[in-house]
Amino acid sequence: MYSAYFFREVITNIRRSPLMSIASVTTVLVLTLILGYFATVMVNLEALANSLLREVQVVAYLDDDANQVSVAQQLERIPGVTSAHFVSKETALNKLVERMQGRIRVDDLSRNPLPDSYEVAVEGAEDLEEVAVRARRIAGVAYVKYGEEIAKKMLHFNALVRTVGIVILTLLFLSTVLIVSNTIRLTVFARRKEIEIMQMVGAAEWFIRWPFILEGVLQGLLGSAIAATLVGGSYAMVVPKLVETITFLPVVQAQDMLPHLLPALILNGGLVGAIGSLVSVNKFLKV
Amino acid sequence: MIDICDLDLVYDNGHQALHGVNLQILKGEFVFLVGTTGSGKSSLLKLMYRELKPSAGAVLVGGVDLGDLARREIPYLRRSVGVIFQDFRLLGNKTAAENVAYALEITGTAKRKIPSRVAQVLELVGLSDKAKRLPSQLSGGEQQRVAIARSLVNEPSLLLADEPTGNLDPDSTWDIMQILSRVQTSGTTVVVATHNQQVVDLMRKRVLVMKRGHLVHDLARGAYRLDGRGSGLHVEQPGAPFSAVEAR
Numbered sequence: 001m002y003s004a005y006f007f008r009e010v011i012t013n014i015r016r017s018p019l020m021s022i023a024s025v026t027t028v029l030v031l032t033l034i035l036g037y038f039a040t041v042m043v044n045l046e047a048l049a050n051s052l053l054r055e056v057q058v059v060a061y062l063d064d065d066a067n068q069v070s071v072a073q074q075l076e077r078i079p080g081v082t083s084a085h086f087v088s089k090e091t092a093l094n095k096l097v098e099r100m101q102g103r104i105r106v107d108d109l110s111r112n113p114l115p116d117s118y119e120v121a122v123e124g125a126e127d128l129e130e131v132a133v134r135a136r137r138i139a140g141v142a143y144v145k146y147g148e149e150i151a152k153k154m155l156h157f158n159a160l161v162r163t164v165g166i167v168i169l170t171l172l173f174l175s176t177v178l179i180v181s182n183t184i185r186l187t188v189f190a191r192r193k194e195i196e197i198m199q200m201v202g203a204a205e206w207f208i209r210w211p212f213i214l215e216g217v218l219q220g221l222l223g224s225a226i227a228a229t230l231v232g233g234s235y236a237m238v239v240p241k242l243v244e245t246i247t248f249l250p251v252v253q254a255q256d257m258l259p260h261l262l263p264a265l266i267l268n269g270g271l272v273g274a275i276g277s278l279v280s281v282n283k284f285l286k287v
Numbered sequence: 288m289i290d291i292c293d294l295d296l297v298y299d300n301g302h303q304a305l306h307g308v309n310l311q312i313l314k315g316e317f318v319f320l321v322g323t324t325g326s327g328k329s330s331l332l333k334l335m336y337r338e339l340k341p342s343a344g345a346v347l348v349g350g351v352d353l354g355d356l357a358r359r360e361i362p363y364l365r366r367s368v369g370v371i372f373q374d375f376r377l378l379g380n381k382t383a384a385e386n387v388a389y390a391l392e393i394t395g396t397a398k399r400k401i402p403s404r405v406a407q408v409l410e411l412v413g414l415s416d417k418a419k420r421l422p423s424q425l426s427g428g429e430q431q432r433v434a435i436a437r438s439l440v441n442e443p444s445l446l447l448a449d450e451p452t453g454n455l456d457p458d459s460t461w462d463i464m465q466i467l468s469r470v471q472t473s474g475t476t477v478v479v480a481t482h483n484q485q486v487v488d489l490m491r492k493r494v495l496v497m498k499r500g501h502l503v504h505d506l507a508r509g510a511y512r513l514d515g516r517g518s519g520l521h522v523e524q525p526g527a528p529f530s531a532v533e534a535r
Contacts, residue, residue: 012380016380199365200336200370200376201438202363202365202390202393205358205359205362207362207393
């Protein structure tokens, strides 16, 4: 029953001070743009780190007399292992010769010194160490390598990206709330007499608050929806070109990123508008 | 209706606005609160509608100790206490009728009941023909009548008026006082803080005299006027010598 009244109030207020509304919407728009672009960079950085980590795999080198089938079965039974690919000593030697580009020749060797091996792919980088330890215990496995140093550095980098990302996103969110609440405070300040009158005639605090909160939410949603459209549109345009130019870069595709990012940005705008209004109007609701 | 016991009020800046005020106002009474600027009249009124909270002592309105009211209960008190001010405090973007209706909307009154109730109180204050005017299109006296209509629309048991005629010409002042008098006759308790000696002298109602935060006189059918030198307030009780009183 009150909702129609609240909406009427919001429309009247926006009509009465359109410049203030434009200021609030623009503030949310600009800050959501920054937030949105920053989020796309963070997601891509994390994707890059993850794709590099996927390259790191466990290699189990076998004894000469190892039972390949049994080793393969045991490897695949280790939790976190997605596949075990057999590389025979001949294949390994050919690869080595190829990599050395003629600096060694097969004919020079009296025998193939390389062992048979399994390249073991794991689900996540955090599984590497555990898989390596278990693989080492399997009978027939001589030794195990998994690029320990690289994996640790990548994991560290990944954690750093995530922490820095969360800290910066939180700071951006808080500063958005602060700036929006200050902008909205101007509109609330312009109507402080009205709030006083409302309190004087016995309006409950929630009744005074709701139109302001609703106005903040609408302004926040509008600003962030425009910003989300800009972020989404530009991302969808830039990504295909980026993939074409820098083929090795694992850029997150627009269809994977935007369905999550855009609703989050728009919701965030509404939330920021609501909190900003609430903070402002509470300052004028002293009793 | 109102019971005030040993009331002290100290503002945050340390200024003591009221000292040990004791007072009783009965249901249906009409009371003038007089005193010079800074005597504590407005502070006392603000305590009666819980704009301020006592520093010590108690203010009871209709048996409710306002000092004990939770914040969320204050709006409900305000609906049973009408308040009017010198500056009218109307919403400039709403018409006279909308300003009055507003006080009903916030209490959740059914929409279909609002127009008839608004028309009723506007008629009571003689503004039926100006219901659709904005405050800026009304004279001071008419704006104050809208404010009175708004304060009455929820049928309060107590009406507080803080210098209600401070901005008005003598004719409008008299109109307003007559309306307030009619309100009292209908059973509402009316408390008016004023500087207007003519009004007090003519109305011959109960007069409470405040001086520097103290209630110094309580006269049943009092009058007051500035002394010949214009330097202070004198109040007289009918039948009592003029010197019964004070000022300075």
